[in-house]
Amino acid sequence: MSVAIEACDLAIGYHGRRVGTDISLGIDKGEVLCLLGPNGSGKTTLFKTLLGLLPPLAGTVRVLGEPVAGWSRAAFARKVGYVPQAHAGIFPFTVEDIVLMGRAARIERFATPSRHDRQLAADCLAALGVAHLRQRTYTEISGGERQLALIARALAQEPALLVMDEPTASLDFGNQVRVLEHVCRLRERGIAVLMSTHQPEHALRVADRIALLAPGRLVGIGESSEVATPAALAALYGVDATAIAGSLPSIPLRLPRRPAEENAP
Numbered sequence: 001m002s003v004a005i006e007a008c009d010l011a012i013g014y015h016g017r018r019v020g021t022d023i024s025l026g027i028d029k030g031e032v033l034c035l036l037g038p039n040g041s042g043k044t045t046l047f048k049t050l051l052g053l054l055p056p057l058a059g060t061v062r063v064l065g066e067p068v069a070g071w072s073r074a075a076f077a078r079k080v081g082y083v084p085q086a087h088a089g090i091f092p093f094t095v096e097d098i099v100l101m102g103r104a105a106r107i108e109r110f111a112t113p114s115r116h117d118r119q120l121a122a123d124c125l126a127a128l129g130v131a132h133l134r135q136r137t138y139t140e141i142s143g144g145e146r147q148l149a150l151i152a153r154a155l156a157q158e159p160a161l162l163v164m165d166e167p168t169a170s171l172d173f174g175n176q177v178r179v180l181e182h183v184c185r186l187r188e189r190g191i192a193v194l195m196s197t198h199q200p201e202h203a204l205r206v207a208d209r210i211a212l213l214a215p216g217r218l219v220g221i222g223e224s225s226e227v228a229t230p231a232a233l234a235a236l237y238g239v240d241a242t243a244i245a246g247s248l249p250s251i252p253l254r255l256p257r258r259p260a261e262e263n264a265p
């Protein structure tokens with residue numbers, strides 16, 4: 001089974017109000033698909049529907065071959081990681097606690113995290129350059145630091161499929177690059193990644209394929225350089241194509257596979 005997610009003729013929305021219709025897409029293992037679309041076009045709604053957090057208004061979603069509604073939450077959490085848009089949080093957990101929550105589905109009920117779980121949590125934080133935040137209180141760190149903690153939590157899940165909603169939003173330039181490099185590493189390890197971004201240049205750097213979501217419908221999906229053209233992006237965002245052309249990268253970010261990283265978070 002190489003298909004991680006398959007959505008067919010999906011209609012998405014809330015309480016019967018349709019946000020998007022006729023959405024069909026698939027993601028293979030070891031593939032990065034980036035979703036681009038203007039504010040309010042339905043990216044988060046689509047992600048929540050693909051993850052079974054919102055019921056589809058029509059159509060079907062299969063995750064790793066099974067209908068999304070058929071998964072138990074625990075089994076789903078062992079296979080699928082979700083990085084939501086960073087939220088402030090209300091409970092004063094430490095950052096380590098937040099990351100260990102990613103291990104919850106793998107820890108026996110009533111058991112405490114093992115030495116391995118703690119080491120993995122530390123490794124995930126270190127991989128994102130925020131090992132120093134481990135004992136800090138989640139509600140007392142910056143928005144960008146929270147974003148990195150949520151990505152570390154998803155990595156600690158050791159998922160087969162990772163869905164990330166604007167993972168680079170609110171990150172500084174260095175952390176944006178670190179996260180994008182990490183996305184490339186996940187691909188090398190055979191993990192499927194679905195992510196949204198407001199920065200087409202990020203999508204062009206890491207994605208194998210790009211999907212364009214205009215309000216209400218998918219207007220393009222395919223090979224990144226063929227889909228995210230200046231003309232298509234200009235139409236999607238309602239701006240002049242000449243303003244976009246010079247800002248798009250021509251070289252994708254491809255990291256060499258390093259054996260030592262095979263088992264890294």
Ligand SMILES: Nc1ncnc2c1ncn2[C@@H]1O[C@H](COP(=O)(O)OP(=O)(O)OP(=O)(O)O)[C@@H](O)[C@H]1O
Binds near residue numbers: 039042045
């Ligand atoms: N809980 C909700 N109930 C009803 N409508 C909602 C809800 N959340 C979002 N919407 C609406 O659904 C539409 C799509 O919103 P969504 O958050 O999916 O867009 P988005 O593409 O992720 O936007 P952004 O880029 O701004 O994060 C918008 O019109 C929004 O107002």
